[in-house]
Amino acid sequence: MKNAILLIIDGLGDLPTPQTPLQAAKKPNLDRLAEKGITGLMSSFDRGVVPGSDTSHLNIFGYDPLICYSGRGPLEALGIGMKLEKTDLVFRANFATMKDGKIIDRRAGRIATEDAKKLEKLVNMKMEDVEIIFKSSVEHRGALILRGHGLSNKVTGTDRTNMEPICVAFDNRGEKTARILNEFTKEVHKRLSKDHLNKKRKMPANVILARSGGFLKEVPSLRAQYGMLSACISGGALYKGCAKLAGMDIIEVKGATGTANTNLKAKGEAAIHALKKYDFIFLHVKACDSFGHDGDFKGKTKMIERIDKELVPILAKSGAYLVITSDHSTPCSRKTHSGHEVPIIIYGKDERIDDVKKFDEISCMKGGLGHMKGRNVMPLILNLIEKAKKYGS
Amino acid sequence: MKNAILLIIDGLGDLPTPQTPLQAAKKPNLDRLAEKGITGLMSSFDRGVVPGSDTSHLNIFGYDPLICYSGRGPLEALGIGMKLEKTDLVFRANFATMKDGKIIDRRAGRIATEDAKKLEKLVNMKMEDVEIIFKSSVEHRGALILRGHGLSNKVTGTDRTNMEPICVAFDNRGEKTARILNEFTKEVHKRLSKDHLNKKRKMPANVILARSGGFLKEVPSLRAQYGMLSACISGGALYKGCAKLAGMDIIEVKGATGTANTNLKAKGEAAIHALKKYDFIFLHVKACDSFGHDGDFKGKTKMIERIDKELVPILAKSGAYLVITSDHSTPCSRKTHSGHEVPIIIYGKDERIDDVKKFDEISCMKGGLGHMKGRNVMPLILNLIEKAKKYGS
Numbered sequence: 013m014k015n016a017i018l019l020i021i022d023g024l025g026d027l028p029t030p031q032t033p034l035q036a037a038k039k040p041n042l043d044r045l046a047e048k049g050i051t052g053l054m055s056s057f058d059r060g061v062v063p064g065s066d067t068s069h070l071n072i073f074g075y076d077p078l079i080c081y082s083g084r085g086p087l088e089a090l091g092i093g094m095k096l097e098k099t100d101l102v103f104r105a106n107f108a109t110m111k112d113g114k115i116i117d118r119r120a121g122r123i124a125t126e127d128a129k130k131l132e133k134l135v136n137m138k139m140e141d142v143e144i145i146f147k148s149s150v151e152h153r154g155a156l157i158l159r160g161h162g163l164s165n166k167v168t169g170t171d172r173t174n175m176e177p178i179c180v181a182f183d184n185r186g187e188k189t190a191r192i193l194n195e196f197t198k199e200v201h202k203r204l205s206k207d208h209l210n211k212k213r214k215m216p217a218n219v220i221l222a223r224s225g226g227f228l229k230e231v232p233s234l235r236a237q238y239g240m241l242s243a244c245i246s247g248g249a250l251y252k253g254c255a256k257l258a259g260m261d262i263i264e265v266k267g268a269t270g271t272a273n274t275n276l277k278a279k280g281e282a283a284i285h286a287l288k289k290y291d292f293i294f295l296h297v298k299a300c301d302s303f304g305h306d307g308d309f310k311g312k313t314k315m316i317e318r319i320d321k322e323l324v325p326i327l328a329k330s331g332a333y334l335v336i337t338s339d340h341s342t343p344c345s346r347k348t349h350s351g352h353e354v355p356i357i358i359y360g361k362d363e364r365i366d367d368v369k370k371f372d373e374i375s376c377m378k379g380g381l382g383h384m385k386g387r388n389v390m391p392l393i394l395n396l397i398e399k400a401k402k403y404g405s
Numbered sequence: 406m407k408n409a410i411l412l413i414i415d416g417l418g419d420l421p422t423p424q425t426p427l428q429a430a431k432k433p434n435l436d437r438l439a440e441k442g443i444t445g446l447m448s449s450f451d452r453g454v455v456p457g458s459d460t461s462h463l464n465i466f467g468y469d470p471l472i473c474y475s476g477r478g479p480l481e482a483l484g485i486g487m488k489l490e491k492t493d494l495v496f497r498a499n500f501a502t503m504k505d506g507k508i509i510d511r512r513a514g515r516i517a518t519e520d521a522k523k524l525e526k527l528v529n530m531k532m533e534d535v536e537i538i539f540k541s542s543v544e545h546r547g548a549l550i551l552r553g554h555g556l557s558n559k560v561t562g563t564d565r566t567n568m569e570p571i572c573v574a575f576d577n578r579g580e581k582t583a584r585i586l587n588e589f590t591k592e593v594h595k596r597l598s599k600d601h602l603n604k605k606r607k608m609p610a611n612v613i614l615a616r617s618g619g620f621l622k623e624v625p626s627l628r629a630q631y632g633m634l635s636a637c638i639s640g641g642a643l644y645k646g647c648a649k650l651a652g653m654d655i656i657e658v659k660g661a662t663g664t665a666n667t668n669l670k671a672k673g674e675a676a677i678h679a680l681k682k683y684d685f686i687f688l689h690v691k692a693c694d695s696f697g698h699d700g701d702f703k704g705k706t707k708m709i710e711r712i713d714k715e716l717v718p719i720l721a722k723s724g725a726y727l728v729i730t731s732d733h734s735t736p737c738s739r740k741t742h743s744g745h746e747v748p749i750i751i752y753g754k755d756e757r758i759d760d761v762k763k764f765d766e767i768s769c770m771k772g773g774l775g776h777m778k779g780r781n782v783m784p785l786i787l788n789l790i791e792k793a794k795k796y797g798s
Binding site for chain 2: 364365366378379381382383388390391394395398400402403
């Protein structure tokens, strides 16, 4: 059986100051794959377009976000294991701290995950005919479902620092939703404020903020489209959510945290084990993006070195085709996503080989893959593992 | 007069084992054209997408298969010189051998062309109000027209090895067609079984199988669109069919067989002769694809060497612009089409020149044309011969 592993190193691309983190990092294993494989540069959408992590992953999985993306809410909810109904309006949600009617900390002092779990049940309630369901994930984060009739995403979120957390309808379609969400905010603030756990906190988790609301748009699974069995290994909920949307199984790995302390070896070994069952493994590593957002060049460089040392050798000897790339650039100098291309390697025993010998944004400019787009990745993977349908005869 | 020859070497692209056939072949003439011309890589559709020969040629001729492709049947029928009416439902068809109601050889022991021709007239008949017209081409192959009212391509074909050759309608639109085709199968089996020629055969050609049914979708000719007089030189019927759809004249060349023994010199000389009359010559050579399907690396390499020696020098001294490429890769290691890019050369006296000196999948990664798509080929040819219409003023 031919199979493939797609390693997405989130936010990997960067700008030279005067080197990029990829250029500065000691990464002999990635460089060896570049040397023995074919390389290039990729834009998730198109040149210069700045992608989100969610839309970028959908693109790479072969789904056009213009058709199937409806906010981060439903993807986060899927990723933390919530079951969604078709008419559910789903928000990304946070525990936050409100004082005198204004949000003073939108992360409630980064409340610990186990404390957030204790408060979770207070958030569930019914408003008019709408059921409100909350599930916390990591620290202050979670997802919020509004389940009922006549809901609309033609509303603002309530996640507004130093302001009142008020939801406003864009037009009359959003009126009921805004009313429900505003009533919910008041009621959940009342309930949470009374909780003894919050009375001890300097930054009480006394309100829930909602943003990026949308309805899940279902898509045909990778299995339905290509007969390809696929699985996801990721710490972060959003990436699991994108993978679930594509019909991937989620492989939970102990120590896969979606942060810099993630257990890369465990993730790599889980991928190798999964190759026995699956045609395609999507393996996501988050921390380089987080270091980029923090402007931490050294942290990003060290994380690349850890990936090179602890993860890449395991994948390289798997016998599967490897595709290694990123969803977007997160330059340390900008502390946010940018529209600069990311490098990509395709490595496999019968694949064509170019003469690029290093895996970085500059070396891969000369790669044999040239300049690709995110939506090319899945057809290339299907072609590698011979799961592509022939178009014509 | 400026004119151009497009040489399509079918199935030319390959994978390194450790060299590709193009890398392994001695081909000084193709390499000289690469050196004196501009090169690149091309995907017929897009990266990784695996193309059929039919859809790929349509693409290269500038016709979007998503709009104008309706199965291989009508293109094959055009290619073997059948006249089609708009409502004709046309199938690719084979003589085959049926025993006890099942297909035991879908090529009727590769019946000789002249024997198939003798049986041809027995196949023509009328079922209900539908006229059934068959024409054989090479060996067991041919095309089958159903001419009448209420026909639909919402049906399966009957080409099913080791099974009954039964046509099933996908939905009620296909009911009449399925009924007619199934009655035809019975009747033609009865007629062919009685023929004295078949009584002598170990594998009697006692049934006709149909597949890839569709209706011809007419398109504006190259002449109508660009004022370009064009002609096709090909052994294979399918390629002539695609060319006819595009309004090309078909130049029949003695010894152009569509197989490894094809008379390359005669094809080349016919092309040179045709330059006196035509702006554009499409010259197709099939055998590299067949060697790829057979997994015959040596055969493919030798065929490339023959093309280089017997055909390329004739074309190179014609004074016409030359575009040399392929429709898709057919790697010997895979024995089927793949979605890997194919190399392309554009050569002409005033054309730009890059520094690539060899015509192969690896060298052309660095070519000045970069990574093209099939649909770019015809605009580039029109631009070369100054037949392109200016877009804007």
